[in-house]
Amino acid sequence: MSVSNLLKVSDTRRVSPTRKGITPCGVTKIKVASVGFFYIQGSDYLNIITVEHLNKIFKTKVKKEGFRQSVRSILRPQYKTVKAVSDIGFSVQKGEMLAFIGPNGAGKSTTIKMLTGILYPTSGTIDVLGMNPVNDRMKLSFRIGSVFGQKSQLWFHLPPGDSFKLLGSIFEIPARELRKRISFLRELFEIEDLMDIPVRKLSLGQRIRCEIAGSLLHRPDIIFLDEPTIGLDVVVKQKIRDLVKRLNREEDVTIFLTSHDVGDIEQLCKRAIIINNGEIVLDESIKKIKYNYLKKKVIDVKYSENIDLKLDIPSMTIVKAKDYSAKIEVDISSGTIEEAVDKLMRVGSVMDINISDQPLEEIISDIYQGLCNP
Amino acid sequence: MVKIKKYWTVFKISIQNSLIYTSSFVTGLIFYAFIIFIFINLWRVIYLKKELIAGFTYNQVIWYCIVTELITISTGGNIFRTISNDIKNGAIGYNLNKPYNYIFYNISNNMGNVVIRLFFNAIIGIAMGFIFVGRIQGFDVIYLPLMLICIISAIFLNLILFSAVGLTAFWFEENSAFFWIVQKVMFMGGLFFPLDMMPGWIRNIALVLPFSYVTYAPARTIVKFNPNDFSWMFLIQVTYILVLLILNMLIFRKGVKAINVNGG
Amino acid sequence: MLMEARKYLRLIKDYFLLNLSAAMEYRASFIIQVLGMALNNAFFLFFWWIVFNNTGNIGNYSFRHVMTIWAIASSAFGAAFILFGNTRNISNLIVQGELDVYLLQPKNVLINVICSRSSAASWGDLLYGFIVFFAVYGFNPGKLMLFTLFVVSGALFITSMLIIAHSFTFRMGNSSNIANAVLEFLISFSIYPEDIFKGYIKFIIYSVLPAGFITFFPLRIMNEFKPVMLLALLLINTAYFITAFIIFYRGLKKYESGNLITTRM
Numbered sequence: 001m002s003v004s005n006l007l008k009v010s011d012t013r014r015v016s017p018t019r020k021g022i023t024p025c026g027v028t029k030i031k032v033a034s035v036g037f038f039y040i041q042g043s044d045y046l047n048i049i050t051v052e053h054l055n056k057i058f059k060t061k062v063k064k065e066g067f068r069q070s071v072r073s074i075l076r077p078q079y080k081t082v083k084a085v086s087d088i089g090f091s092v093q094k095g096e097m098l099a100f101i102g103p104n105g106a107g108k109s110t111t112i113k114m115l116t117g118i119l120y121p122t123s124g125t126i127d128v129l130g131m132n133p134v135n136d137r138m139k140l141s142f143r144i145g146s147v148f149g150q151k152s153q154l155w156f157h158l159p160p161g162d163s164f165k166l167l168g169s170i171f172e173i174p175a176r177e178l179r180k181r182i183s184f185l186r187e188l189f190e191i192e193d194l195m196d197i198p199v200r201k202l203s204l205g206q207r208i209r210c211e212i213a214g215s216l217l218h219r220p221d222i223i224f225l226d227e228p229t230i231g232l233d234v235v236v237k238q239k240i241r242d243l244v245k246r247l248n249r250e251e252d253v254t255i256f257l258t259s260h261d262v263g264d265i266e267q268l269c270k271r272a273i274i275i276n277n278g279e280i281v282l283d284e285s286i287k288k289i290k291y292n293y294l295k296k297k298v299i300d301v302k303y304s305e306n307i308d309l310k311l312d313i314p315s316m317t318i319v320k321a322k323d324y325s326a327k328i329e330v331d332i333s334s335g336t337i338e339e340a341v342d343k344l345m346r347v348g349s350v351m352d353i354n355i356s357d358q359p360l361e362e363i364i365s366d367i368y369q370g371l372c373n374p
Numbered sequence: 375m376v377k378i379k380k381y382w383t384v385f386k387i388s389i390q391n392s393l394i395y396t397s398s399f400v401t402g403l404i405f406y407a408f409i410i411f412i413f414i415n416l417w418r419v420i421y422l423k424k425e426l427i428a429g430f431t432y433n434q435v436i437w438y439c440i441v442t443e444l445i446t447i448s449t450g451g452n453i454f455r456t457i458s459n460d461i462k463n464g465a466i467g468y469n470l471n472k473p474y475n476y477i478f479y480n481i482s483n484n485m486g487n488v489v490i491r492l493f494f495n496a497i498i499g500i501a502m503g504f505i506f507v508g509r510i511q512g513f514d515v516i517y518l519p520l521m522l523i524c525i526i527s528a529i530f531l532n533l534i535l536f537s538a539v540g541l542t543a544f545w546f547e548e549n550s551a552f553f554w555i556v557q558k559v560m561f562m563g564g565l566f567f568p569l570d571m572m573p574g575w576i577r578n579i580a581l582v583l584p585f586s587y588v589t590y591a592p593a594r595t596i597v598k599f600n601p602n603d604f605s606w607m608f609l610i611q612v613t614y615i616l617v618l619l620i621l622n623m624l625i626f627r628k629g630v631k632a633i634n635v636n637g638g
Numbered sequence: 639m640l641m642e643a644r645k646y647l648r649l650i651k652d653y654f655l656l657n658l659s660a661a662m663e664y665r666a667s668f669i670i671q672v673l674g675m676a677l678n679n680a681f682f683l684f685f686w687w688i689v690f691n692n693t694g695n696i697g698n699y700s701f702r703h704v705m706t707i708w709a710i711a712s713s714a715f716g717a718a719f720i721l722f723g724n725t726r727n728i729s730n731l732i733v734q735g736e737l738d739v740y741l742l743q744p745k746n747v748l749i750n751v752i753c754s755r756s757s758a759a760s761w762g763d764l765l766y767g768f769i770v771f772f773a774v775y776g777f778n779p780g781k782l783m784l785f786t787l788f789v790v791s792g793a794l795f796i797t798s799m800l801i802i803a804h805s806f807t808f809r810m811g812n813s814s815n816i817a818n819a820v821l822e823f824l825i826s827f828s829i830y831p832e833d834i835f836k837g838y839i840k841f842i843i844y845s846v847l848p849a850g851f852i853t854f855f856p857l858r859i860m861n862e863f864k865p866v867m868l869l870a871l872l873l874i875n876t877a878y879f880i881t882a883f884i885i886f887y888r889g890l891k892k893y894e895s896g897n898l899i900t901t902r903m
Contacts, residue, residue, distance in 0.1 A: 058894055113895050118741040120891050141744040153739050157660045169652045170743050170750075172645070198663065401815045405822055412826055415834040420693045427692050548667035551674035558681040566685055571692050 047127075048222060048254055049092035049115065054124035056085040056110050056278075084110040086278040087124070094221075097248055097255040099269035099286075103368050107278040108258045112224050115256070116146055129221060142171065145220035145253075147212050147228055154199045160210040161195040164217060171218040178217065185213040189243060205236035212243065222254040223247070229261050241267050262361040276368050286360070293367060296358040297337055299328045303348040316340050324351075329358070380474060381482040388486025399491060406447045406495045407502065413439045413566075414506045428570040433507045434597045435567065440499040441593035442565050445525055448492040449532040453484045454553050457540030461629070462547070470630065477622050481533050488529060510597055517599050524592035524604070527611045532588045534618045541622065544629030559583070564590030584614040649745060650721065650753045657723070657756035668758045675762025679712055682829070683770070697833025704831055705774045706860060707853035710785065711828045713767025714792025714852055716760040722797045724755035726821070728804035729814040735896020748886050752797065764789075781860060787868075788856035791875045795852050796824060798882035805882075808889030820847065828853040848878065 059079050085107040092098050102108050113119040115126060117133035117140055126133055131140045154163040161182075168178035186192050189209045194202060202210065208228060215223060225244070229237045241264060247253050259265060265272060265286070272289060274282040282289065302325045309321045311328070315335025319327040330340045337355065344350065414436055421432040430438065457480055460466040469476050503509070539556050542549045562576070563569070563585030569577045580586045591607045661668045686708070690701045718725070728751065731737050740750045767789065775781045803817035827835075827849030835843060843850040851874060859867050 109895075113738070116742055118738050118895050119893065137741065138744045138746075141742055144742075146742050148738060151736060151738055153742075155656065155660065157663050158656065162656060162659065166652055166656055169649065170745055172744070401819050404819060408823065408826065412830060412834075415836075415839075416696070416830055419697050419831070419834045420689070423694065548664075548670050551670040554674045554678055558678055561681055562684070567688065571688055573691075 046093050047091040048094045048129055049090075049256070050125075050127040051091070051111075051115070052089045052125045054085055054088050054111070054114065054126060055083070055122045056107070056114060056119065057122045058082045058084055083278050085114070085121075088275070088278070088280045089124075090273055090280065090283055092222075092254060092256065095248070095252050095254055096271065097244075097269045098257065099265040099272040100256060100258045100275065101260075101265060101272055101364065102275035102281075106275045108275060109226060110278075111275070112146075112226055112256070112258060116144060116224055117141065142218060143220055144222045144224065145215035145218070146224040146226070147208070147215050148226045150227075150230075152199070152207070152211060153214055154207070154210060156200050157198055159194075159196045159198055160191065160202075160214065163199070163210075164214055167214055167217050173218055181217055181219070185216055188246070189213045205232050205239075208232065208236075208240065209243075212240070216247070216253075219251070220253065222256060225255065225257045225259075227259055228257070229259060229264055237261070237263065244268055262359070262364065266360050274364065274367055282367060289363065289367075290357060290360065293363050294357055295331060295333050295366075296362075297330045297332055297340075298356050298358055299330060299337075299340060299344065300352075300354040300356070301326050301328065301344050301350060302352040304351045305348055307348045309347060311343065313339065313343055316343070381478050384479060385482040385485050388483045389490060390486070399494075402447060402450070402491060403494055403498060406443060407498050409443055409447075410436075410440055410499060410502050413443075414502070428568060430568055430570065430597075431511065433511050436507045437503055437510045437597045438568055438593045439566065440503050441525070441596050442589040444492070444495050444499050445528045445532065445589060445592065446560065446565060448488055448495050449529050449536070450488070450491070451536060451553065451557075452487060453480055453533050454536040454540040456480060456484075457537055458543040458549055461541070461543040466633075477534075477537055477619070477626060480537060481530075484533060488533070492525070492529070512599070514599070517601075517604075520601075520604055521596045521599070523608065524595050524611075527608065527615065528588050528592040531584065531611055531615050531618070534615060534622060535584065535588070538618060538622050538625060541625045541629055544625075544632050556585075560585045560588060563588065564593070568594055570594075584618065587611050587614055646746070646749055649749070653753045654721070654756060657758075661756075661758040671759035672762040672765075675716075675759050676766050679763065679766045682708065696831045699831035699833060702774055703857060703861075705770055707831075707857050708829055709767040709770035709774065710788050710792055710853045710856055711767070711825065712763045712770070713785075713789040715796060715825065716763030716765075716767060717789050718793035718796040718800075719757035719760035720764060721756070721793065722752040723757040723760070725752045725797050725800045725804070726817065727755065728752075728801065729807040729812050729817060732804075732807045732893065733812050733896075735894075737890075737893060738895055741893075747890065748801070748883060752801070784856075784860055784863070784868075788853075788860075791871060792828075792852040792856070794875055794879050795848050796821075798878040799824060799848065801882040802885050805886045805889040808892045823847050824849050824852065832857075848874075851875070851878075 059081050088107075088111065100108055100111065110119060114121050115128055115133060117137035120134055128140060129143055133140055153167065154160055155166070164182050165178070168175075168182075173181065186195065189212065191206070191209055191213060194206050194210060199207060199210070212225075212228065228244075229240055232240065244255060244257075245268060248255050255268065257264065257268060269286060271285045272282070273280060284292070298319070304324070306323055307326075309318060309326050311318060313335060315331040317329045317331075319329055321327070328340065328344070330337060341353070341355075344353070417432055417435050417439075421427070421435075425431065427435070460469065466476070469479070472479075535556065536553070539549070539552050542552055546552070562572075563580050563583065569580050569586060569590045572580070580590070587607070587610055591611070595604050595607050683705075686701065686704050689696070690704075696704070724731075731740075731751065737747065737751065740747050740754075743750060768785075771782070771785050775785075799820055800817055803820040804813060806813035806816060824847055827843050827847055832843075832850065832854040840850075843854070851871065855867070855871055859871070
């Protein structure tokens with residue numbers, strides 16, 4: 001983050017509430033100096049999120065069906081503990097786009113919620129932008145944005161424009177600044193035409209765009225996206241991804257993303273943390289994941305005649321074979337590509353052949369299941 | 375016979391269903407007990423100065439309130455809400471092509487819930503009555519079945535009234551205001567105290583309207599029982615039930631037509 | 639401190655205006671609801687009129703007195719749900735994990751939650767109370783000021799009790815039913831003459847269900863003004879509100895953000 005950027009941020013939010021009428025020069029500098037330690041500290045930070053030994057245990061009352069069981073659960077409640085997150089640690093650098101992935105119930109949302117101050121950790125330490133989300137929840141919320149796919153911060157019966165104004169006042173953004181910001185985001189997210197339509201009448205894709213725009217009003221340093229593309233069609237998904245990419249590039253926003261959609265992850269993130277059963281299974285760059293965990297290649301082959309494909313090499317398995325074409329998986333830990341291609345060439349006259357990596361989606365699901373070891 | 379049997383089945387299933395949702399039913403019970411408690415206290419203070427108000431003793435007024443509240447609280451407003459919601463969210467479409475009468479279906483579906491609540495509320499109400507004011511003056515066990523008939527037919531009339539109000543959702547999006555109004559008119563029909571305490575002209579109007587046959591008429595019949603009064607009251611109750619049933623069918627048919635015209 | 643207070647007053651104002659415009663989206667239904675509520679209340683007026691016609695005073699309460707407590711109660715409940723209309727949804731917000739949205743905003747969670755919705759129908763209650771007040775006292779600036787103050791303190795008592803009842807949800811699962819019962823009890827206790835209650839009930843209405851502080855205590859001050867009593871009322875009011883805050887925040891530490899549902903197998 002450049003110094004001029006820092007100044008801009010500070011004169012909109014950081015400086016004490018008497019900030020009215022501050023010009024970007026002179027006075028602001030003094031103001032910044034007075035809260036300067038904060039920024040010097042902040043900008044020196046390479047890691048803007050640091051998590052160590054984080055645990056979250058949920059204690060739920062166990063209640064069985066039926067009246068007698070209800071009475072018993074009041075008199076002598078039985079508890080069951082569920083370890084949602086157990087002893088995880090990681091860090092995120094400024095400007096990074098990080099994918100936080102895992103199967104349902106792995107602890108993704110629980111972790112995000114602890115990072116944003118929604119949930120109290122059972123134990124462990126969290127540092128986000130130099131703050132502890134539990135103690136500095138309000139202070140922190142000025143500097144982070146979040147979109148939870150299913151939970152809306154927009155008002156259902158009102159147009160997004162009205163909700164934006166309300167959010168502006170909740171986040172204490174000066175009126176003039178807010179107007180500028182809204183008109184910028186309106187253009188960026190192509191939601192000019194939606195501003196006056198009640199949210200209940202918007203499509204899911206339109207709503208999500210407004211939702212993300214709304215979470216950016218206060219120029220957050222980090223944005224948490226929890227399943228932002230869930231339920232969207234391919235075109236809209238792509239649009240959202242492009243927007244997120246642009247945001248990261250232009251405003252240097254750190255992106256913390258959870259998604260089931262590997263497309264989101266592949267296109268946006270350079271690094272992924274994979275979590276399963278509350279534990280971090282893997283924390284690596286996407287490139288490395290592909291490199292280290294890639295055990296299979298996929299060969300698509302097309303013949304000029306109808307063939308009856310039979311393979312006697314154990315490292316090769318037929319995924320699909322029909323008439324002229326076939327799809328074969330090659331386990332490169334037990335066999336070689338050379339051997340496989342050679343075998344396929346000998347079956348018939350090959351018209352076309354294409355060798356590709358196993359899709360990331362499968363790699364990840366193999367990692368979840370512990371099928372893969374580097 | 376087969377035609378009636380299906381409503382009996384619906385009724386039995388709804389009894390089982392209502393036993394599952396114990397918590398809402400317990401709160402209803404508490405609220406009934408609470409209201410009776412308030413009335414016992416209120417009238418106790420009022421009757422400190424007088425023996426008889428509009429021909430009613432303290433004992434009679436309390437039992438009167440126990441009965442009227444028993445009828446209205448046991449009936450509740452569920453039938454109104456289900457019918458309104460069915461119409462508003464379009465679920466009614468699924469009910470149209472089913473081989474049953476929508477109104478009868480809803481009445482029998484609610485009856486299960488109502489009967490359960492009636493049973494438990496009655497235990498509470500009767501217990502409180504006995505504890506605080508003793509048994510109904512001049513009570514005769516022979517008449518107990520007839521008293522029960524008073525209450526059941528009153529509840530039936532109440533359900534049919536509310537179902538008619540629910541059907542207004544065909545034309546009015548925000549029809550809960552009608553429900554309140556009918557509820558309050560019911561209140562003028564003698565929910566909190568006998569019509570005998572009201573000025574003559576109000577009493578005369580109220581006696582003509584069906585609302586007083588949900589609360590006033592059955593409750594008064596029970597606390598001052600004589601077979602003659604009972605027969606008259608029951609006759610009028612049955613007449614109103616029939617008239618309102620026909621009215622319900624007419625409104626329903628018109629409403630369904632209105633949907634077809636507007637395309638839902 | 640003062641700055642903070644101003645910020646929150648502004649927030650309440652913003653929410654209020656936004657809610658009003660949301661209500662205006664459904665204008666017809668708004669008007670019907672307001673009229674419905676006012677009509678609803680008119681029937682109770684009728685009830686008391688009949689009762690007093692038949693009896694004369696109830697204990698020490700004249701018709702005027704009953705009208706006064708009725709007016710305070712009506713306006714206080716109205717004000718509670720106009721200003722803090724979301725209080726009654728707290729349990730559902732907790733159970734469905736919807737507190738998240740509020741926890742992500744830089745405002746006090748409880749104030750942010752309770753102010754963010756406003757009940758349109760409650761305007762009928764608020765107005766009705768003032769109409770009854772004017773009918774009983776005419777234009778009397780001193781009494782009007784006291785009345786308005788009692789409406790506000792009453793609204794805070796009601797809101798505090800509802801917050802406490804709904805906060806049980808953090809510990810024991812949805813407590814909406816309990817909260818609704820508390821609301822019904824508060825309403826019913828505060829609109830009948832105080833003299834019909836005795837013994838332990840009297841204790842209850844000045845403690846766990848503070849209906850006595852919503853209407854009966856204010857009525858005494860209206861009848862005979864004593865600054866000490868007024869001061870006492872305001873102190874007790876503050877104590878209830880602070881208690882509600884503490885209980886809510888204690889519970890919030892146990893907030894599970896909807897994870898409860900996924901862990902219950």
